[in-house]
Amino acid sequence: MATVNGLYACDSCNATLSFVSKDTQWMACGGCGTVHYRYDGIAPVRKPVKAIRTSNDLIQPGTTGRWHGKAFQVLGRVRYRFEDGLINFWTVMMEDGLVQYLSEGYGLYAMLVKFSPAPAIDLKVFREAGEHTEVDGQKSVLESIARSVGYEAEGEAWDVFGAYFDRKPVFYDFARLNGDYITLATVDTIVAAFEVHSCTFAQLQLQQLNEAVVIPEKIVCNRCKNRIELVSYPYAESYACQCGAKLELEKDGEFRKDGAFGNTRSAIRLGATGVIKGISYTLIGYAVKQDNTQYKSKWREYVLYNRAEGYAWLSEYEGNWIYSREQEVAPVIANMPAIKEFSYKRKTFRLYSRYGYxxxxxxxxxxxxxxxxxxxxxxxxxxxxxxWAEEEDSKEQVSYYLGEYIDRKDLEKAFGVQLPKEKEMGMLSPPFIQPRRLVLVTFIAALVLLGVHLLSGRTGTETMVLEKNYGWADAAGKTAPVLVSETFSLPNWRNNVELSTHADVNDSWVGADFELVNAETGEAHGLSQGVEYYHGYEDGESWSEGSTQASDVVSGLPAGKYFLRTQLSQDSTARQQVTEVSVKLKRNVAVDSNFYLLLGLLLIWPVVTYIRVWMADKARWYNSDYSPYTYDE
Structure with missing residues (x-):
């Protein structure tokens, strides 16, 4: 991959300039720093462009990595500066010799793949970020307009603007509603179009990185003369001195005072280090923010920095903490003021607040x-x-941040501090259980219970173990003697048996007292049944009540040999006496009543849990102007 495609001499120090790619134009001399530009077929000439001589960036010329299964090597970069921030356009040469850009800055990484022809779109009509348009027939949203105010070079770099290299390009970033992202870079009438493929530091598998110790940028507060070190420069362009002075980077590269803040105190010491989500951060900034609503609410925000992963933020309000990072791939909701909710990656996000701060x-x-x-x-x-938080801090930029609840105790452990306890339900405090998950768990538990019921109730085939016909041998109306059946076996570890009685009662009743007796232990299980049936004709209508049969189930009988003891009685005043009663005993019968009882007990937990979740969610939305709940004031 490191084949030399051109050897030249530096215009200033005569050092050798070695171009690796035939497609690159920029070259910064490694000796004196003079920046050269190579035209087609012409030796490089000196250009009045500043070289990047020292850098704390992890990526450097010579860094290697992989993207989409292909190896690449970093050749150099052009670093574009804007009114608010900067971005590195690293030139990478793929293993097949093609060059493309790796954009990097603030912990955001993306491969830019040039395509042509560029979309036919009049970029001059756009005035601010958030405007909707169509790009190549796809509905799109303009997410940023970045107008460069200058640039610097390092190593060997690719230039897509050719003869217009000395102009300051404007970058238009579009998010298509189908999930694709493109960047259009323009100088005068030249438009270069790039597909934007967002990726993470880990996904790039970078090696040969700049592992040198970070050299902070040193500045002096022009109010109190305090000496200050910026560990995330050049990305850090603002500094709040302990004396209250607001220092911001000016166009000449100097930090100057622009107003002052009042006194404040951070709950976590500046310079403290801690690991969050597996990333080692240094806390470099602390701010108190205030919204412009009628409540004038204030909250605290902490700026975290990691050399590879860039910036992250910790926000704290009433003891509740949120960890957030800027995202390049995000839901496209810019300039949609009426939207109250959206779905993203199978999650529904609802509008909680809208404010300025x-x-x-x-x-x-x-x-x-x-x-x-x-x-x-x-x-x-x-x-x-x-x-998801959408922020617009100017007419030219819409940014998206993905926030996540983080437990106070985890932060205390990470930074070794004591933090204020929660005073109320936080807007991201996780519910005891997600409602959908609650429904799913309940459904699965009910299915398991049903399966156990079916298996336990039908461990064998339903079998008739006893069938007897009993009658009265003596005078009508008297109680029949105690009748004892032959023994029978119940083989299962636990047995369910159904005992049923049938009698041809007519405007009368029959009673039966049973005892299921274990012939080996003498343990008895008593049961009484009544069979009654009445009917008649009244006010021109027939009526009836009762039945000529009755049945009950006895559950949990242990295995063993049993016999049935029966004593019958009937209505002595009945006009028609019963002469015979049929008694049947079956084993291995299903007991549905037990299932419904257990199901009812099972449902107590999800009902109570749902009420808890509902009450917690109602408390969560109390401070929102978009709450779906009503409250008694």
Whole structure:
């Protein structure tokens, strides 16, 4: 991959300039730093472009990696600066010799693959981010307009603008509603189109990184003369001094005071380190933010930094904490003011709040220009414990952040501090159980219970073990003597038996007292049944009540030999006496009543749990103007 495609001499120091790719144009001399530009068929010439001589970035010329199964090597970069921030366009040469860009900055990574022809779209008509349009027939949203104010170079870099290299390009980032992302970079009439493939640091499998110790950028507060070190420079362009001074990077590269903050105190010490979600962070900034609603609510926000993963934020309100990071791939909801909810990756996110905010107190360093006077507009959509936040801090940028609830105790362990306890239900505090999961668990438990019931109730074939016909041999109306059956076996570990009685009663009744007696232990199980049937004719209508048979189930009889003891009685005043009663005993019968009883007991837990979840969710939405609940004030 490292084949030399051109050897030249530096215009300033005569050092050798070795181009690896035939498609690259920029080359910064490794000796003196002079930046050269190579035209087609012409030797490189010196250009008045600043070289990047020192860097704390992990990626460097010579870094290798893999993307979509193909190896690549980093050749160099052009770093574009904007009014608020910067971005690195690293030139990477794939194993097949093709070059493309790896965009990187603030912990966001994406491969940019050039395609042509560029979409036929008039970019000059766009005035602000969030506008909707169509790109190649696909509904799209303009998420950012980035106008470069300058650039620097390092190593060997690819230039897509040719003769217009010395102009400052404008980058338009579009999110298509089908989930694709494209960037259109333009200089005058030249438009370069790129497919944007977002990826993570881990996915790139980068090696040969810059592992040198970070050299902080040193500045001096022009209010208190305090010496300050910025560990995330050049991405950090704002600093709040402990004296209250607001320092922001000016166009000449100097940090100058622009107003002052009041005193504030961070619950976690600046410079503290801790591991969150497997990432080792340094806490570099702390701010108090206030919204512009009628409540003027304030919350605290902590800026975290990792050299590879970039920035993350910890937000705390009333003791509840949220961990969030900016995302390049996000739901496309910009400039949709009426939207109240959306589905993303099979989760429904509902609008919780809409507000503007600004920083009212701060200390430490912050990415970009953080201390603007204007309010940053924000919308928050929640699906506890997750949240999508959309922020617009200018007319040219819409940013998306994925937030997640994080337990206070985990932060205390990570940073070795004591933090304020929760004062109320947080908007992302996880529910005891998700309602859908509750329904699923209940359904599965009911199926398991049904399966156990069917298996236990039918461990064998339903079998008749006793069938007897008893009658009265003596005078009508007297109680029959005690009748004892022959013995029979119940073989199962636990047996369910059904005892049924039939008698041809007519406007009368028959009673039967039974005892199932274990012939080996003498243990008896008593049971009484009554059979009664009455009928007549009254007010022109026939009526009847009762039945000529009755049955009951006895459950849980242990295995053994049994006999049935029976004593019958009947209505002595009946006009028609019963002369015979039929008694039947079956084993291995299903006992549905037990199933329904257990099912009822089983449902107590999900019902109580659902009420708990409902009450907690109602408390969660109490502070929202978009609550689906009503409250008694």
């Amino acid at each position: 600004r920083i009212v107190a701060a200390e430490g360093e912050f990415p970009g220009k953080a201390f603007g006077a204007a309010f940053t507009r924000c919308r928050e959509f929640i699906h506890p414990p997750y949240m």
